[in-house]
Amino acid sequence: MHNGTKKRTVKGYTPMKYFISITAILALILGCEKTIDNSLQEFGSVEFNSTVWNKSNSEVRAKMIYSFIKTTDIRKLSSKDIYSLLGKSTAYYEYDEFPAYILKSDNKQYILAFPINRNTNKIRKYVLKEDK
């Protein structure tokens, strides 16, 4: 085998191709996350208040969620902490033990969920999904 051929990996990937692929994947990941944050901001930026949240409907809640996510380190919270701040789940996402809430904005319905790490019982992240 020639040296020139040896530089290529078994699957035919050159270092440049690896770099481009990884960059593309990272761009995709970061791009997706940014879209979610932007979606939340588009709902509104009313300051989060737990008491007000618990008395409010899903449209008012949608306006508060950006402030909540921005000001709360959700990864330090357990599902119990989320329930004490946001109340009982109003939606279902994957499992009963994942706190999940219905949000409404611009005549669209969304599910905001907080999947947990089953080993630590801490929130892994938030998920915002249009309920269609």
Added chain:
Amino acid sequence: MSEAYDQYQNLTLKEKVYIKRYPSHILIIKETKEKAFKQTKKLFGFNGHNDKSDAFRHCYWSALLSKEIGYANALVFTTAHESSPLNPKNEKSMDLHNNLFGLKIGLHKKSDSMMSMQCIMALKKGQLKVIRP
């Protein structure tokens, strides 16, 4: 993080054991789950928690799974789905009851729309469990 990896992170330990044994069922499980969510949204307007929509979704998803992968496998998987120690006992009890009802409906391998109707009938007759009426 890819969606597949993320989904895997969400699984209970028993679900992970199941899909390692039956990897060919992963796609069926995903598709039937999505079908059940869509049908619930279509019939109830939302996918609720501990309410009638929740009872229906569990019944219908279990029926679809029972039809596609067989009663025994569907029973193992749907029970594994509820197996987290963090799952509140009363909610687990409700879900297992409604799953079992759906699994039996799926045994007869009727059309999806017929099974959906049977789950709705069961709900109307009070045969499905609901915590929040």
